[in-house]
Amino acid sequence: MKRRKFLLSAGAIGSMGVTGRRLSRPEATLNVKVWFSEQAAAYAGLWRRVSGYLGRAFRRVHRGATVEFGGTVRVSTERAYDLVVGGEWPRRLVQGSAGMGPATPCDDVNLLVTDEPLTEWPTGAGVPHVAAVGGGAAMASLPPAGSASTVVGRTWGTYAMQVALHECGHALGLEHDVGSMRPDDGALVVSPMVSGYPWETAAVRAEHFDYEGSVCGCRYVEPAGREPRLMLRYSQCAGERIRDYRGGVTPW
Template sequence: MNRRAFLGSAGVALSLGVAGRRAASTPDPVVVRVWFSESAATHDALEDRVEGYLGAALDEALDAAVELEFAPSTVALPHEGGKASLGMDWPVTVAEGLVGLGEVDPVGDVNLLVTDGDPRRQPAGYARPHVAAATGGAYIARMPPAEDLSAVVPYSVPAAATQLLLHEVGHALGATHAHGTARREGDALVASPMVGSYLWASERVREAQLADGSACGGAYPSDDGASERRLGLRYADCAAGALR
């Protein structure tokens, strides 16, 4: 065998080996389908921001490829926020879609509704396995493009709404509040998406939502002495392990 033929055949064997390994270990892509309420759909930048921020966070957290799809039709809602709209009507709409009734065509991983509700009012979002709803469309659309920002940003309502989106999708993929982290960064306290704004909530809310502590190790630091609030826009490593 001359040298060229040998290298050629080795090259073929090598690429087959790589392809074979990839075929054996690559999980199916995680598909997130996104619907906007009629009102949320009026914000031109919203689709780009959801794709940018959610895509970056999921890409980093998941071993599988992530496919973000935007539904071609909008969802008519009687109310943009509130427990009935987010926590009952949307899951029922998705369930009806699964059996071929109604207007939406759900996917197996995450069916996300983004509305124009006020993210400062509770409940700002809602999730159960495979179904998520988040308010704050107008605020998310106001964020700069994801590629222009670092993964940790100062607290603002647009940033909190964007983090809420990650929080609810995290729940829909199996993460809990215990998969959040909070850490001091100089004078700032940084909350990861699964902890989010609960870190700065009243003692009563904090107790109710974060009572289990962090499964990521360590207690949540209090914000005593932390003069600045920052939000992480990537899942903590241990949340990433819990996703899906």
């Protein structure tokens, strides 16, 4: 959940070199590919939940969205943020690692899900085309997407799934200023690109969430004691940008 600008300066993508190719795929497609760490892969039903919730969120905003399974990968840590910012996951997509070939990336979003509990911030990271999130166990415990509302109370499971949507948004070039928040009685309904930021410390908000509102005009407000309610779909503002996403240059 760090800002892309910071991540780029940290060299996560820079380490992959500059030999990208400009995408010429049909505008009608948007590809999301999901991998699991070996520990995350041990949770029965995790793929059904991840594909169910991500598929629902992406198909709402892009008719050509597909969510496919990339496979299980061996990683040196379950710390999702470190895997992206330290460069291990982006490098793995390009070069492979000792004794293992590269994980074949797709053009748009390549999300790694790990078994890290989401009790500590940062809970994941996303840079162009590449994302990772913890919370595998919590996501596996969710009810099927088809029986769940797209606006839900905050549990470890719903929070993890919303962070997954958040990091996928970063992989598509979205920032924290394309979200929405809406007071609703004692709750504050937040979209994926806002996520848990309104409840973070002042220092975290000053560094990563220093916005008066979204670029689409939604005003960002203080929680003022309101409980979080989480949208497991993208806001209209984010959705329009995902629909118009053209990909740019891939690092592979």
